Amino acid sequence: xSHRYLLRRLGQAVPAVAAIFLLTFLLIHLAPxxxxxxxxxxxxDAAYYAMIRVKFGLDRPLHERLIVYAARVIRGDLGTSFVHxxxxxxxxxxxxxxxxxxxxxxxxxxxxxxxxxxTVAARCAHRPAxxxxxxxxxxxxxxxxxxxxxxxxxxxxxxxxxxxxxxxxDARRNSVGLAHAADVARHLALPALVLAASELALTIRLVRSxxxxxxxxxxxxxxxxxxxxxxxxxxxxxxxxxLPVVTLIGGRVGMLCAGAVLVEAVFAWPGVGQLxxxxxxxxxxxxxxxxxxxVSVSVVFANLLTDLAYGWLDPRIRYE
Amino acid sequence: MSGWLGFGITGALLAVALLAGRIAPxxxxxxxxxxxxxPSGAHPMGTDDLGRDLxxxxxxxxxxxxxxxxxxxxxxxxxxxxxGAMAGWRGGIVDDVLMRFTELVQVVxxxxxxxxxxxxxxxxxxRLVLLLGLTSWPLIxxxxxxxxxxxxxxxxxxxxxxxxxxxxxxxxxxxxxGVLPSTIVVASVNAGAVILLEAALxxxxxGDPGAMSWGYLANNAQRFLRVAWWMALFPGxxxxxxxxxxxxxxxxxxxxxRVTSDRSSDVA
Numbered sequence: 358x359s360h361r362y363l364l365r366r367l368g369q370a371v372p373a374v375a376a377i378f379l380l381t382f383l384l385i386h387l388a389p390x391x392x393x394x395x396x397x398x399x400x401x402d403a404a405y406y407a408m409i410r411v412k413f414g415l416d417r418p419l420h421e422r423l424i425v426y427a428a429r430v431i432r433g434d435l436g437t438s439f440v441h442x443x444x445x446x447x448x449x450x451x452x453x454x455x456x457x458x459x460x461x462x463x464x465x466x467x468x469x470x471x472x473x474x475x476t477v478a479a480r481c482a483h484r485p486a487x488x489x490x491x492x493x494x495x496x497x498x499x500x501x502x503x504x505x506x507x508x509x510x511x512x513x514x515x516x517x518x519x520x521x522x523x524x525x526x527d528a529r530r531n532s533v534g535l536a537h538a539a540d541v542a543r544h545l546a547l548p549a550l551v552l553a554a555s556e557l558a559l560t561i562r563l564v565r566s567x568x569x570x571x572x573x574x575x576x577x578x579x580x581x582x583x584x585x586x587x588x589x590x591x592x593x594x595x596x597x598x599x600l601p602v603v604t605l606i607g608g609r610v611g612m613l614c615a616g617a618v619l620v621e622a623v624f625a626w627p628g629v630g631q632l633x634x635x636x637x638x639x640x641x642x643x644x645x646x647x648x649x650x651x652v653s654v655s656v657v658f659a660n661l662l663t664d665l666a667y668g669w670l671d672p673r674i675r676y677e
Numbered sequence: 678m679s680g681w682l683g684f685g686i687t688g689a690l691l692a693v694a695l696l697a698g699r700i701a702p703x704x705x706x707x708x709x710x711x712x713x714x715x716p717s718g719a720h721p722m723g724t725d726d727l728g729r730d731l732x733x734x735x736x737x738x739x740x741x742x743x744x745x746x747x748x749x750x751x752x753x754x755x756x757x758x759x760x761g762a763m764a765g766w767r768g769g770i771v772d773d774v775l776m777r778f779t780e781l782v783q784v785v786x787x788x789x790x791x792x793x794x795x796x797x798x799x800x801x802x803x804r805l806v807l808l809l810g811l812t813s814w815p816l817i818x819x820x821x822x823x824x825x826x827x828x829x830x831x832x833x834x835x836x837x838x839x840x841x842x843x844x845x846x847x848x849x850x851x852x853x854x855g856v857l858p859s860t861i862v863v864a865s866v867n868a869g870a871v872i873l874l875e876a877a878l879x880x881x882x883x884g885d886p887g888a889m890s891w892g893y894l895a896n897n898a899q900r901f902l903r904v905a906w907w908m909a910l911f912p913g914x915x916x917x918x919x920x921x922x923x924x925x926x927x928x929x930x931x932x933x934x935r936v937t938s939d940r941s942s943d944v945a
Contacts, residue, residue, distance in 0.1 A: 376781045384793055499869070499920035501876050503895055504913025511906050522902075615788035619877055623899065637796055637881065645796055649789045657784055 362668060370661045377653040381646055382426050386419065435650065436643035440636070445647040449629060455525060456628030458541075460617050462549040467556035468602065474557075475564025476595055482569055490561060497558035502616045506551045506623035513547060520547045523625040548624045552616050556609060563605055567598035600671055607663025611656045680929025686922030693736055694743040701733040705889040713905045723907035725897060731907065735915050737889040742919060745806060745875045746868040752810025754864050757817025762856070764818070765825030766848050776822070783815035788874060795883045802885045809874060813867055820863050824856040831855075858934035862927055869923035876916045891916045 393406050393415060401409070410416050417425070429436075435445035478490040497505075514522045521527065521544050532540050571577065571594035580590045621630030629648060636644040693700055703709050708728040716723045722731035764775040791808050798804055828834065829852055837851045878884060879892030891912040898908035 372777070373781055373784050377785070380785065380790075384797065495921060495924065496917065499924060500917040501873055501880075501892075501895075501913060501920075503877070503880050504909070504917060507895070507898065507902060507909040507913060510902055511909065515903055611786035611788070614786065615877065618788075619880065622881065633792070634881065637792065637883075640796060642797070645793050649786075649793050652786050652789050653784070656786055660784065 363665065366661060366664055370657050373657045374654060377650065377657070378427050378430060379423070381650050381653075382423055384649075385426075385642070385646065386422070430650065435647040438636075438641050438644050440639045440641045440644075445643045448632065448644060449647055449651060452627065452629045452632045455626060456617055456621070456630065459545065459548055459552060459620070459626060459628060460613055462545060463552035463556065463617075464606065464613065466549060467553040467560055468606065470553070471557045471560025472564050472595070472599065472602065475561045476568055476591060476598075478561060478565040479568030479572060479598075480591065482565075487565075491565070494558040494561040497554040498562075500554070501619070502551060502555060503619040503623050505554055506548070506620050509547050509551050510623070520544075525627050544626075548620050548626050551624075552613070552620045555616060556613065559605060559609070560602060563601050564595075564598060567601050568594060571595070571598045600667065603666050603670065604663055607659045607666075610659035611652065614652045614655070679925050680932070683922055683925025683927075683929050686918060687926050690739055690743060690919055690922060694740040697736050697740045701730075701736040703730050703733050705729060705733040705737040713901065713908075715905075716907055722911045723905065725894075725905070725908055726901055731894070731911055734889050734894050735891065735911055738891040738894060738912060738915065739919070741802070741885070741888045741890045742872050742875060742916070745802065745809070746871045746923075748806045749809040749813055749871045750864050750868045752806065753813040753817055753867060754860060755814075756811065757814035758821050758853070758856070758860060760814065761818035761821025762825055762848060762853060765822040766829065766844075766852065772822075775818075779815045779818050782812060785812055787812045788877060791874070791878055792881065792883060795878065800883055800885050802888060805875065805878070805885070809871055813871065816867065817860060817863050820859050821856050824859050825852055828852050828855045858930070862931045862934065865923050865927040865930060869920040869927070872916060872919050872923065 393409050415422065433446050435449075437443065438445050438448055441448055474490055478487045481487045510522055514520045525544050526532075526537070526540050527544075530540075572591075574594075577590055577594050580593055585593075617628065618630035618633055620626065621628050622634055625631065629651075632644065633648050635641075636648075706729065709730050710720055710724045710728050712724060712726050712728040714720060714724045714728075720730050720732065722735060725731055725734070760775050760779060764772040764779075787809060790812060791805065794804065794808055834847060834851050837847045842850070875884070875890070876892035876895070879890040880896045882893075882896060884890045884893050894912035895909065895916075898905065898912065901908055
């Protein structure tokens with residue numbers, strides 16, 4: 358991959374990030390009411406409001422404010438939560454590991470299982486196994502994550518006690534080391550499965566159609582003709598069929614984050630989603646805007662990484 | 678076969694939404710029975726914690742859900758077809774500018790933007806429709822642009838031009854009708870996504886408090902999961918069924934109208 362490609366693609370991400378800054382900025386300033394109240398809460402006194410007015414540059418014209426705002430965000434200063442009284446970036450950073458653990462586990466599950474099941478569906482195309490897998494995929498895609506979560510709790514946690522209903526650790530026992538990891542894993546299983554479900558559905562559909570196409574190509578016929586075992590032929594085809602899956606992952610980061618919020622809400626998973634819910638109830642705008650900024654910028658970078666990975670995986674793709 | 682199932686589900690849903698007042702036995706907000714009663718003859722889906730009939734809630738929820746889905750998709754089609762047709766028809770710098778703008782809008786996570794805006798402005802169906810409509814058009818614009826690019830070089834367009842038809846007339850009478858099938862396909866897929874989004878937002882308590890919705894019912898069920906499974910099962914199941922209906926319809930239309938659509942990039 359050429360450096361020019363890298364630079365050009367990076368250059369494309371800049372306007373997207375700039376647009377997101379602008380949008381967040383406008384959301385603060387064009388909302389009804391005084392932005393000072395939005396940033397500082399409704400119960401501050403005159404001196405506190407004056408301090409915020411100066412700190413956030415609200416006494417200056419709009420275009421200067423935008424520059425002040427952008428400079429602050431670039432330095433990682435997302436403002437101060439008026440519920441917690443601490444910097445927003447710190448509050449989000451505390452919650453991030455739990456959410457990342459959930460999202461990455463779900464992403465790995467959906468990609469690995471999706472590729473496996475998609476291949477099975479393609480190999481038995483138009484047979485009962487394929488029909489069954491496609492139906493499951495359709496349902497997984499149609500069902501809202503919070504419903505899957507509720508059904509999973511009803512079916513696998515409340516009745517049977519196989520899995521814990523809520524939380525990240527057992528509140529009755531304080532474990533350390535391996536026991537702690539096992540405890541978290543037990544709590545992680547259901548939320549990760551539920552979050553993986555809708556991604557899994559899309560991955561199965563995509564891998565299936567890409568595999569059916571790949572299995573019909575000349576190089577697969579050649580591989581079969583020279584007597585390669587079916588396992589190896591499938592492996593050949595799968596490598597090429599996997600390319601679109603990379604795009605799927607990059608393009609779905611926004612949906613995955615939204616799904617994580619809902620799954621966290623049902624399972625009381627202590628991540629950014631729970632923080633978003635709590636901030637919604639307390640109208641903690643700096644935190645809400647911080648989370649919005651984080652998700653938006655992640656989406657831009659996920660798309661960027663996807664494109665770069667795509668160019669790296671498939672040398673035929675060159676940026677003009 | 679699955680196509681007919683899709684049309685059946687979507688059609689039934691439309692009928693339920695239109696005839697909600699006749700189908701629902703009672704007012705969805707009225708307390709009509711003992712609270713937390715399991716499904717029975719009188720209340721086929723049971724009652725909630727305030728003794729409200731769940732069937733009435735689900736029936737009126739269909740009305741809210743479909744209203745939002747249709748309005749948002751209509752708005753998205755209006756913007757998407759306009760932008761896509763302009764970009765594809767004019768080409769050059771207009772195309773470049775419009776497509777860069779489309780990419781920017783496509784990157785914005787719809788769900789999180791809606792959360793912020795509703796938190797700032799307060800809940801309401803009007804702003805929900807505006808917000809989702811104004812952020813859901815990029816995929817439609819891209820599909821329409823691609824179709825216009827391919828249709829505008831065809832012979833019948835050339836013929837219309839050589840007969841002396843104006844550019845605007847050729848676009849609206851010759852090109853756009855050819856774009857219609859793929860627009861319908863993307864629109865029906867989008868409608869399913871909007872139903873999920875609306876449900877997710879009302880699940881977080883951001884729905885219109887004056888309108889019964891499936892997400893609100895599902896959220897209400899959350900506190901009673903251990904005692905009232907029916908409160909969780911039926912509203913969420915209705916959402917899944919509705920989305921299934923729209924995506925089966927989209928798939929069937931896609932096969933029948935033989936169009937290609939870029940489905941891999943439905944960013945939140």
